[in-house]
Amino acid sequence: MSGAFLKPPFENLERQHVAVSFGMWIFLGSEILLFAGLFAGYGVYRNLCPDGFLAAGRETDIVYGTINTAILMTSSLAIAVAGRAARAGFGKMAWRLLIATIVLGLLFLVLKGFEYREDIEKHLIPGAGFPLAQKGAQIFFTYYWVMTGVHAIHVTCGLIAVGRLAVAGRRNLAWLAGSASEDATALYWHLVDVIWIVLYPLLYLTGRAHG
Numbered sequence: 001m002s003g004a005f006l007k008p009p010f011e012n013l014e015r016q017h018v019a020v021s022f023g024m025w026i027f028l029g030s031e032i033l034l035f036a037g038l039f040a041g042y043g044v045y046r047n048l049c050p051d052g053f054l055a056a057g058r059e060t061d062i063v064y065g066t067i068n069t070a071i072l073m074t075s076s077l078a079i080a081v082a083g084r085a086a087r088a089g090f091g092k093m094a095w096r097l098l099i100a101t102i103v104l105g106l107l108f109l110v111l112k113g114f115e116y117r118e119d120i121e122k123h124l125i126p127g128a129g130f131p132l133a134q135k136g137a138q139i140f141f142t143y144y145w146v147m148t149g150v151h152a153i154h155v156t157c158g159l160i161a162v163g164r165l166a167v168a169g170r171r172n173l174a175w176l177a178g179s180a181s182e183d184a185t186a187l188y189w190h191l192v193d194v195i196w197i198v199l200y201p202l203l204y205l206t207g208r209a210h211g
Contacts, residue, residue, distance in 0.1 A: 024184040028191050031154070035147070035195055042143045042202060049136020056132055056140035057206030059124055064115040065204035068108050069196065075104035076193040079162065079186045086182060091173025098166040098176075101189070105159045112152055144203055151199060154192050161185045 046053045082097035123129045126138040169176040176182055
C-alpha cells in the first residue's frame with residue numbers, strides 16, 4: 001500500500017513526508033516575509049499618524065472581524081483533527097472534517113464580502129469622498145484593503161488545496177492517511193489562520209480601547 005503513495009525520486013514514505021514538509025516550510029517562510037513587510041509598514045505609519053489610525057480603526061466592523069476570527073480558528077482545528085483522524089484510520093471522519101473546513105472557509109469569504117460591501121457604502125476607500133479627516137486615516141484603510149485582500153486570496157488558494165484533498169479522499173479514504181499532501185495543506189491553512197490572528201488586533205481592535 002505504501003508504494004501507492006511513494007513518488008520518485010524518494011525511496012521511502014518517511015523521506016517523502018519530510019521533504020514535502022520542508023518544502024512547504026520554505027514556501028511559508030516566503031509568505032511570512034510578504035506579510036512581515038506589510039506589518040512593518042503598518043507599524044511605521046501607525047507611529048507617525050497615531051490619531052488617524054485610532055480613528056480609522058474604530059470604523060472597522062468588529063462584529064464581522066470577531067466572527068471571522070472564530071470561524072478561521074474553528075476551521076484550523078477541523079483540518080488538524082482531520083489529519084489525526086486519517087492517520088488513525090477514521091477516513092470518513094477525516095473527509096467530513098475536510099468538508100467542514102471548506103464550509104467554514106467559504107463562510108469566512110462570504111462574511112468578508114458583506115463587510116466589504118458595508119465599507120464601500122460608508123465610503124471607506126482611500127480617495128475622493130473619504131469621510132475621515134484625521135491624518136493617516138486613509139493610510140490605515142489602504143493597509144486594511146491590501147492586507148485583508150491578500151489574505152482573502154490566500155484563503156481562496158487554501159480552499160482549492162483543501163478541496164483537492166476532499167475530492168481525492170472521497171475516492172480513496174486511505175489516500176488521506178498515506179499522502180504527504182494532507183500535512184502540507186494543513187500547514188498552509190494554519191498559516192492563513194495565524195496571519196488573520198495578527199490582522200485582527202491590528203485592524204479591528206485598534207482605537208477601541210481609546211474610545
